[in-house]
Amino acid sequence: MFFPHDNRADEDPKCVALLRKHGSRGYGVYWRLIERLHCAETLELETDFAALAWVMRERAALVESVVRDFGLFEFSEDGSRFFSTALNKRCEKRISRR
Numbered sequence: 001m002f003f004p005h006d007n008r009a010d011e012d013p014k015c016v017a018l019l020r021k022h023g024s025r026g027y028g029v030y031w032r033l034i035e036r037l038h039c040a041e042t043l044e045l046e047t048d049f050a051a052l053a054w055v056m057r058e059r060a061a062l063v064e065s066v067v068r069d070f071g072l073f074e075f076s077e078d079g080s081r082f083f084s085t086a087l088n089k090r091c092e093k094r095i096s097r098r
Contacts, residue, residue: 018070022062029066032056033073037087044081 009015010027018026033052037043045052049067053060067073073082 014070014072018066018072021069022066025058026062026066029056029058029063030072033063033066034084034087037084038091042081043088043091044076044083046081047075047079 010019015027015030018030022029033045036052036055037045047067049060049064053063056063067082072084074085075082
């Protein structure tokens with residue numbers, strides 16, 4: 001399934017900070033998370049970083065840092081799930097059909 005995204009996302013200050021700390025590996029984790037979020041029915045994922053890391057064959061600490069440290073994601077009120085406001089805006093039609 002296709003979803004639109006900025007072709008210069010790597011110039012966003014949040015992504016620049018991510019790239020400076022984790023390089024292309026962290027940036028790849030970010031986009032893999034966005035892809036997983038896009039496929040999730042609720043556009044949210046559980047904050048089970050060990051499980052996400054296993055699926056991506058990455059370290060849980062890296063996945064957690066990408067999610068928590070750069071302001072790229074928001075969290076549910078209870079902190080058990082996370083989502084991307086930017087992705088949600090791009091998927092407004094899908095959200096409004098629910």
